[in-house]
Amino acid sequence: MASARKILNLDRPFPMRRGGALQDVQIAYETWGDLSFCNDNAILIFTGLSPSAHAASSTEDPAPGWWEDMIGPGRPIDTRRFFVICVNSLGSPFGSTSPTSINPATGQCYRLTFPVLTVEDIARAGHEVVTSLGIKKLAAVVGPSLGGMTVLAYCALFPEGARALVSISSAARSTPFAIALRSLQREMIRKDPAWLEGNYASDAIPVQGMRLARKLGMITYRSAKEWLQRFGRERANAERKPGDPFGIDFEVESYLENHAVKFIGQFDPNCYLYISRAMDLFDLADHGGSVAEALRRFTVERALIIGVETDLLFPIEQQQELADGLSNGTRTVQFARLASIQGHDSFLVDMDRFRPVITDFLAELKLANP
Structure with a gap:
């Protein structure tokens, strides 16, 4: 085409x-x-x-x-x-x-x-x-x-x-519900020590903040009915990392982690903050x-x-x-x-x-x- x-x-x-x-x-x-x-x-x-x-x-x-x-x-x-x-x-x-x-x-x-x-x-x-x-x-x-x-x-x-x-x-x-969710996502990014008031280097972005913000977003982008139908209580295949007693147990957790990691390398954190707020302001x-x-x-x-x-x-x-x-x-x-x-x-x-x-x-x- x-x-x-x-x-x-x-x-x-x-x-x-x-x-x-x-x-x-x-x-x-x-x-x-x-x-x-x-x-x-x-x-x-x-x-x-x-x-x-x-x-x-x-x-x-x-x-x-x-x-x-x-x-x-x-x-x-x-x-x-x-x-x-x-x-x-x-x-x-x-x-x-x-x-x-x-x-x-x-x-x-x-x-x-x-x-x-x-x-x-x-x-x-x-x-x-x-x-x-x-x-x-x-x-x-x-x-x-x-x-x-x-x-x-x-x-x-x-x-x-x-x-x-x-x-x-x-x-x-x-809605107030959507605003609250996006506000929390933005706070996750801004509270990451690597954010540095927006002055992070391109090779040192606030990874943890973006990762958590994306996970929260992914949860809200789909419905609880789909999560149940798609994953149920299926256990994750990967073994838990040594020394991490609260690591990934379920396949839905693994799914969220994979998507969050993928998103981190694709989208700039400051851009995310600006566009997210624009949606709330409209x-x-x-x-x-x-x-x-x-x-x-x-x-x-x-x-x-x-x-x-x-x-x-x-x-x-x-x-x-x-x-x-x-x-x-x-x-x-x-x-x-x-x-x-x-x-x-x-x-x-x-x-x-x-x-x-x-x-x-x-x-x-x-x-x-x-």
Whole structure:
């Protein structure tokens, strides 16, 4: 599948929503498919907290993407019909300007001098990419989890920016439960002695803090029902390390450990702190006085809201709130309530349920040159 990996370099300051501005901003993104003559077939995808812009494989990069089963020829987001753009979130360490980037004013990494990051900043960075490609209106803007929040921010900031939206396992704002969990994850990182107030070296990151934060995250990304079905009380195969009476006994512990170790080498701790807090700070009510009023102001013609019944982080009631708020009688709104047992991560693994819903919704989008 043809693809292009690019970086947009802005030649003007990028003002941040909560103050400050970034200079020489870079926004990394990938594209698949071809833009139509009328520029009306573009779909913009925002990611969750940790993925890069590499959502699908291509001839340029054959490595599987984080949404491999969703994007491509004949897949739900069909690249024979749509021009697909996926952006690396501002603040994320995979090519876009982030706390790991060099501050041109000092010649040093931003680290904690990076301005407060918001979901709106991520949305605006995505819009910069869209504008640079000559696209005036997207066919659809799509995102799961944090990406779904960014979809909402995009539609609030750019009312005429998209004809349709797809929000997956997301919400207009985080619940106290989700905020508490992410707050504890951030504290785990900051309490690691190796964090050094964010001034750790690249080869001496706060490993233990990241490891524990990732484990807690993994627990909340899936459901208790799946943990029971998948692992039960199965014992770990590996022998316990000598002198460690409280080491790994169960296979579920081994699973968490393996995923935590893998994540440590992939994601920068300061970036994690910034993006995690951005999710907590987001409140769609800031764009209208209430969530209901903000949704009423959206101008999209069609909307698909997908929620999962076992999602701990973004309960199904929050998806229902979005669907109800968008149902103003003038637009088509579809609410898909899925019974996946994989919890919040269902959009990554339960393709049998997600593919048909997204396929049917996008198939009904009218294009000038289908």
